[in-house]
Amino acid sequence: MNIYPWQLSSWNEILLNKTKMPHAQIFFGHKTEEINNFVNELSKSLLCSQPDNQNFACGICQDCLWMETNHPDLKIVDFDSSIDDSSNSNLINVSSARDAIKFLELTSHQKNGKKIVVIYDAERLTISASNALLKTIEEPPNNCLIFLTVKNIANLLPTITSRCRLIYLPKPSIDAANDFLKTTSNEDLIDYLEFFNNSPIELINEKENISQINTVINELKKGEKIDLMNINASWLDNGLNWIINLLQKWSYEILLNKISQGYNYFPKYKNIINQLSLNADLKRLLMYQKTLNEIKTYAQKPVNKEINLNSAMIEYKKIFIE
Template sequence: MSEEIYPWQADIWKRLYTARDRLPHALLLRGKPGIGKLDFAIALTRALLCETPKDSGHACNQCASCNWFSQNNHPDYRLLSPEQDATSGEDDAPVPAKTSKKTQISIAQVRELGTFLELSSHRNSGRRIILVNPAEGLNQASANALLKVLEEPPQGVIFILVTHQPQRLLPTIMSRCQKIDMPVPDEQAALDWLAEKGIKEAKKRLDYAGGSPLLVLGDGESSNKLTDIWQMLARGAKLDPFALAPLCVSLGMDVAVNTMQKWIYDLVACRLAEKIRYHSHLATSLQALAKSVDLAMLLDFQRKLDEARKSANHPLNNELQLESLLLQYIQLFSRNVRA
């Protein structure tokens, strides 16, 4: 768990902390994956519960409240999350291969809040905090149950919802929250931060992560595999799908499909003479491929990948599905059309 916020969050921290005594009863922190939203939410929660916060607004790490929080048994705090132990790590680090990650917050979890909400705070501050992460994990039933609480919030209770897919939240939930847009660091700030962490080839990896520095930090293990995957994809029609599919699957289906989505995004960009977003270091390979690709088929394939991504959490046979996608990928180049 991070005790401090990230440098690019300093302004938003100051704004919220200055308003700590007049915060609304529900905040929605929204923004891209990998920019530290959850870490910020946890730092804010600790600070709001802390009895003797520092001048900077951060938690003191010494009072009874801070101790409870570190021991994960604060009586005035609850976490609503698909995974019960999701208090550590970043909100959106890549899912390791072959784990069956729960993705939904159940209605039972929301109902369990009932007793917590009926009691009053254990401390003088009177404040109690419920962190919901990721808020898009609420399904129809649990969202409706939560909505009832948000409509008549008990005294002193603050909900902090964290999401990178606000479009998936019920509009009625959105309208009950004060929306906070979490900042993405500008490139130099992100590179400075990554340099401090001793990250090599930071520029290339930051581009690939779409500018989200925490995703770069989490991708160390898969970084070498990605290099191999890109080399194979660059072979176009000469690609061996039966060699590439298992390599992709080892990243986890969601990451595998996303890897292909980014590759195809840049291939489309090259074909349309637009800016390459994720693989600027492979511009030559992409430009060579783009010359022999059928644009209509490419766009069609892009839609198929979007569909595959949606079902990536419950696949019947990952490797088979990937082989099929890769066979379609090869077809994109077989006609040698240049319209």
């Protein structure tokens, strides 16, 4: 099984009646990587000449072998590098959309086979590209399928979404997330699941940054006693945005605890968060959220990262009543 376990029920539902699949479908959910992987496996499954009893591609037929390089009946629509070379943009423009439409009008390689067009991260479609696709979505040639993936359905034109079947791919339950960490030998990471919004995939991808997170938390834990001399330039190794994100989650946890005794990201540090929230001033905590948000708006720009980190830490110290 090459999809994630929490996607299996969606998989079965979609493939239950695969001969009568709607021509145009939009897959959306909380994690782009998971959605795109699902659609990639779905395309493989539909083009494979001998899928298994769960409808997964066999991996050995000629079609599956083609899938590893370039299948003649599959087109992945991407931005046109020849046009957008200098602009650094990855938008999918109208010429790419027209290529996809032309492709769908050709006869398939297999006799009466399907032709599939996939547009990953379809929020990249320009308005004119969306409009060009619209007509094909409304009146598709025979045996063609159009799959779009998008994180947030609101980022597509309503004229597109209203003409497609919408498929929401759910995030894993806490139990499914824990099981996944166990079966992938990542049991030691379970304590950090909440920090990564209960996404085991995000957590595994960020695995190598766990020790950095711990280093920073070991300072933050000290509250008003934090030693500003311990702030290290290496905290910025993953960028200013990364560390601000960590500070946001940590201070939000203190705020949440102050207001509702709740926990969200750091259940592992329950007692410490509780102590910090008792010592924190509510008004200053709220101000601090605002400060971090402001830094975040320009964190990606060329700003002096050390100065911003230092000021974020000085402000953090001020949250606590001495």
